[in-house]
Amino acid sequence: MKAIRRFTVRPALPERLSALEHLAGNLRWSWHGPTQELFSEIAPNAWRDFQHDPISLFGQISQDRIDALASDDSFVHRANALREDLNRYLTEPRWYQGLEGDKPELIAYFSPEFGIAAALPQYSGGLGILAGDHLKSASDLGVPLVAVGLFYRAGYFSQALSPDGWQQETYPVLDPDGLPLRVLRQPDGSPVIVTLMLPDDQVLSARIWLGRVGRVTLLLLDSDIPENSEELCHVTDRLYGGAEEHRLRQELLLGIGGVRAIGAWAERSGVRPPQVFHTNEGHAGFLGVERIRDLIRGGLNFNEALQVVRAGTVFTTHTPVPAGIDRFDSALIRRYFTTDLLPGVSAEDVLALGREPGAGMDGAFNMAVMGLRLGQRANGVSQLHGEVSRRMFSDLWPGFDTEDVPIGSVTNGVHPASWTAPQLTELAIRTLGTSDTANADWASPSVTDADLWGVRNQMRQELVSDARRRLKRAWLAQNPGGIAPDWMDTVLDPRVLTIGFARRVPTYKRLTLMLHDTERLRRLLLHPGRPVQIVIAGKAHPADIEGKRLIQKVVEFAQDPAVRERIVFLPNYDISMAQKLYPGTDVWLNNPLRPLEACGTSGMKAALNGVLNLSILDGWWNEFFDGENGWAIPSAVTEDAEERDRREAESMYDLIEHQIAPRFYERDTDDVPTNWLGNIRHTLSTLSPELSADRMVREYVNALYRPAFNSTSVLRHDGFRAARSLAEWKARVRDAWSGVSITHVESGGLDVAPQVGDELHLRATVRLGALTPNDVSVQVVYGRSTVNGDDLKDVQTAELVPADDAEASESGEWLFAGTVSLRRPGGFGYSVRVVPCHPLLDNPAELGLIAIA
Ligand SMILES: *Cc1c(COP(=O)(O)O)cnc(C)c1O
Numbered sequence: 001m002k003a004i005r006r007f008t009v010r011p012a013l014p015e016r017l018s019a020l021e022h023l024a025g026n027l028r029w030s031w032h033g034p035t036q037e038l039f040s041e042i043a044p045n046a047w048r049d050f051q052h053d054p055i056s057l058f059g060q061i062s063q064d065r066i067d068a069l070a071s072d073d074s075f076v077h078r079a080n081a082l083r084e085d086l087n088r089y090l091t092e093p094r095w096y097q098g099l100e101g102d103k104p105e106l107i108a109y110f111s112p113e114f115g116i117a118a119a120l121p122q123y124s125g126g127l128g129i130l131a132g133d134h135l136k137s138a139s140d141l142g143v144p145l146v147a148v149g150l151f152y153r154a155g156y157f158s159q160a161l162s163p164d165g166w167q168q169e170t171y172p173v174l175d176p177d178g179l180p181l182r183v184l185r186q187p188d189g190s191p192v193i194v195t196l197m198l199p200d201d202q203v204l205s206a207r208i209w210l211g212r213v214g215r216v217t218l219l220l221l222d223s224d225i226p227e228n229s230e231e232l233c234h235v236t237d238r239l240y241g242g243a244e245e246h247r248l249r250q251e252l253l254l255g256i257g258g259v260r261a262i263g264a265w266a267e268r269s270g271v272r273p274p275q276v277f278h279t280n281e282g283h284a285g286f287l288g289v290e291r292i293r294d295l296i297r298g299g300l301n302f303n304e305a306l307q308v309v310r311a312g313t314v315f316t317t318h319t320p321v322p323a324g325i326d327r328f329d330s331a332l333i334r335r336y337f338t339t340d341l342l343p344g345v346s347a348e349d350v351l352a353l354g355r356e357p358g359a360g361m362d363g364a365f366n367m368a369v370m371g372l373r374l375g376q377r378a379n380g381v382s383q384l385h386g387e388v389s390r391r392m393f394s395d396l397w398p399g400f401d402t403e404d405v406p407i408g409s410v411t412n413g414v415h416p417a418s419w420t421a422p423q424l425t426e427l428a429i430r431t432l433g434t435s436d437t438a439n440a441d442w443a444s445p446s447v448t449d450a451d452l453w454g455v456r457n458q459m460r461q462e463l464v465s466d467a468r469r470r471l472k473r474a475w476l477a478q479n480p481g482g483i484a485p486d487w488m489d490t491v492l493d494p495r496v497l498t499i500g501f502a503r504r505v506p507t508y509k510r511l512t513l514m515l516h517d518t519e520r521l522r523r524l525l526l527h528p529g530r531p532v533q534i535v536i537a538g539k540a541h542p543a544d545i546e547g548k549r550l551i552q553k554v555v556e557f558a559q560d561p562a563v564r565e566r567i568v569f570l571p572n573y574d575i576s577m578a579q580k581l582y583p584g585t586d587v588w589l590n591n592p593l594r595p596l597e598a599c600g601t602s603g604m605k606a607a608l609n610g611v612l613n614l615s616i617l618d619g620w621w622n623e624f625f626d627g628e629n630g631w632a633i634p635s636a637v638t639e640d641a642e643e644r645d646r647r648e649a650e651s652m653y654d655l656i657e658h659q660i661a662p663r664f665y666e667r668d669t670d671d672v673p674t675n676w677l678g679n680i681r682h683t684l685s686t687l688s689p690e691l692s693a694d695r696m697v698r699e700y701v702n703a704l705y706r707p708a709f710n711s712t713s714v715l716r717h718d719g720f721r722a723a724r725s726l727a728e729w730k731a732r733v734r735d736a737w738s739g740v741s742i743t744h745v746e747s748g749g750l751d752v753a754p755q756v757g758d759e760l761h762l763r764a765t766v767r768l769g770a771l772t773p774n775d776v777s778v779q780v781v782y783g784r785s786t787v788n789g790d791d792l793k794d795v796q797t798a799e800l801v802p803a804d805d806a807e808a809s810e811s812g813e814w815l816f817a818g819t820v821s822l823r824r825p826g827g828f829g830y831s832v833r834v835v836p837c838h839p840l841l842d843n844p845a846e847l848g849l850i851a852i853a
Pocket residue numbers: 124125126127129502503504573574575578599600601602603605
């Protein structure tokens with residue numbers, strides 16, 4: 001009989017083993033090797049099979065085994081020591097505690113997905129993994145973070161393949177009782193419930209699951225509760241599934257419900273509410289309007305509240321393509337906000353926040369645009385992506401040059417302890433005396449070439465075994481009761497140069513570029529002396545038919561008996577596969593259409609393991625490729641897409657054939673590839689510290705969280721005095737701006753033939769209308785100019801100040817003057833501009849107002 005409902009009963013461990021429950025209750029075990037070793041000792045095979053999940057592991061062990069462990073003094077002693085170690089980790093001062101000066105007491109981090117451990121599958125790809133790594137590094141650094149997301153009953157989908165290579169999705173339902181989460185409860189034991197008013201007097205309710213990620217608390221909202229109608233129970237059914245309205249409900253719950261959940265949690269745990277909010281991509285953007293509502297209830301008007309919210313909000317955009325941005329029909333937004341969802345906030349005010357520049361009242365509602373309007377500080381996720389984002393959103397700051405668009409960049413990072421193979425960590429401990437692999441001295445002779453190569457070989461061997469196991473399991477799932485074919489035991493060769501390629505399958509990532517010339521690929525795979533093998537994985541979004549076709553093409557190619565032992569597609573790419581896959585490869589391949597890969601993190605995770613990257617100069621690789629840490633596939637500059645693919649594919653084949661394979665197979669008398677190892681050492685010692693999420697989180701703290709905290713503190717001070725005056729000032733400046741213009745610029749001080757060292761004197765007559773010189777900054781913008789009159793290069797700005805004799809003429813004209821020294825020979829050009837100026841602006845472009853000479 002089939003059960004109508006199932007749940008997990010957690011075993012009662014004896015008192016002597018209580019440390020195990022303590023250790024399993026905090027996801028820190030997922031990146032703490034010694035704790036994992038302890039769990040694996042309990043039942044090594046089960047530990048591997050239950051996706052490295054201690055809670056389901058405890059549910060599988062026999063009473064005999066529990067008794068044996070409880071009477072094993074050495075085991076109990078180690079478990080207790082690890083519990084103490086965890087408690088120390090959770091309480092001792094860390095990096096953040098040592099920072100001088102003002103800093104937030106609590107930062108809220110919102111994300112639609114979190115990829116923390118295989119045991120908690122609440123992610124679809126890079127965005128979620130990044131969020132997970134952000135939490136882990138924040139925890140390691142002692143950054144006080146509370147994270148908010150949704151609890152998806154079926155997470156993302158599981159991928160299988162039909163015999164003809166077509167992706168098949170299943171949605172295994174998770175049982176939260178069997179996960180490292182607990183329900184947030186009232187003192188009387190009843191669950192804390194947050195509610196949202198929806199149209200037609202419906203109420204969406206959600207309970208809150210609480211997880212611990214080291215020092216970070218994770219709150220996940222779950223709508224699958226009896227309080228909800230059948231329909232509303234499904235709001236949190238799965239990640240990125242369903243139609244527009246379903247997605248909107250998820251995002252309302254995440255943003256608005258998320259702020260309410262933090263409020264309830266903070267009250268229950270006696271902590272002060274967060275001062276800074278960080279939204280990882282636009283999906284959680286409604287968190288800003290909920291906070292506006294709260295401030296309006298406290299007596300501010302919409303514009304005053306907006307200033308406070310903006311000051312304390314950091315928005316990170318991840319999408320370099322307009323099509324990737326989340327948009328809603330404005331009628332849908334109007335319907336949802338013409339309710340009691342946010343008392344005191346009008347639907348029109350919400351709509352205005354998400355309206356695209358130049359769009360009419362019924363134009364689409366754009367979540368990224370709202371994110372930028374609700375966050376005073378915004379960033380892309382690599383330097384190149386910062387540039388692309390400034391261009392993509394430049395319409396929001398009309399009149400400003402792209403470089404002036406107030407979107408910066410913080411390049412993503414990855415959490416070393418989660419992504420470094422245990423063999424490499426052991427090698428570092430054994431030879432370099434540290435488990436901090438990201439900052440170890442890998443160039444040191446204490447690590448011999450033979451040691452390092454031995455470990456690299458082990459990692460490849462593990463991938464080969466893992467791949468064979470996975471292929472057989474997948475085959476058996478398709479052919480129940482059958483016997484997997486023999487060739488699956490010899491798929492892949494642990495000695496062959498191994499290239500990895502795994503990622504989601506949107507078209508821009510070009511999964512099938514390697515198939516461009518199948519004959520050439522065959523020759524590379526089957527080369528008699530220098531063969532190559534390729535391991536591929538990736539999921540297509542369930543609605544992405546084109547993506548599924550690409551997977552099918554790869555699978556079809558890989559089914560050919562002539563090459564099937566050299567190229568495999570592994571179904572169901574996820575964290576547990578990734579943790580074996582990256583370390584087990586020698587080369588990590590990445591061939592997106594530049595510049596569509598915002599950052600890309602799989603190559604970073606590979607590099608931490610001594611894997612060399614072979615990649616288009618996109619995302620992170622564009623700023624970190626140095627000629628010794630891997631290879632750059634040149635981007636072909638052509639409008640013709642086919643031609644571009646052809647040239648880029650050929651560059652890739654050429655690199656593999658003429659540079660990569662020869663270097664890999666060039667061995668000394670002990671069969672060690674000395675030159676290759678030189679590249680590995682260089683990668684490990686120079687790249688790893690930069691790629692660490694610790695570097696990323698420190699940047700967020702110093703460049704974004706702390707300035708945001710300072711801004712909001714000023715605005716909140718003394719009953720929001722500065723917020724009120726800033727709102728009033730902005731309104732006044734906006735109203736008056738049409739009266740601002742530069743009427744005349746004159747220069748002097750230069751000879752006919754200006755020389756380096758000369759000074760250029762400038763005087764600008766500026767009409768300010770109803771404004772005064774205090775409201776504006778008049779700037780000379782200067783730099784190198786070229787003959788063909790392109791934009792200025794190496795641009796700098798200098799202030800012009802009101803001239804001594806300045807006095808408003810009756811027409812409201814003011815004279816500003818200043819000097820620029822000519823420091824460089826060559827073409828020189830300048831222009832003059834007026835922008836609003838206020839001490840609480842973070843950037844002169846912030847209001848999107850400018851007057852140009
Ligand atoms: C790192 C990771 C990703 C993201 O990799 P990209 O290079 O950004 O595409 C996706 N899925 C899993 C399981 C990962 O570990």
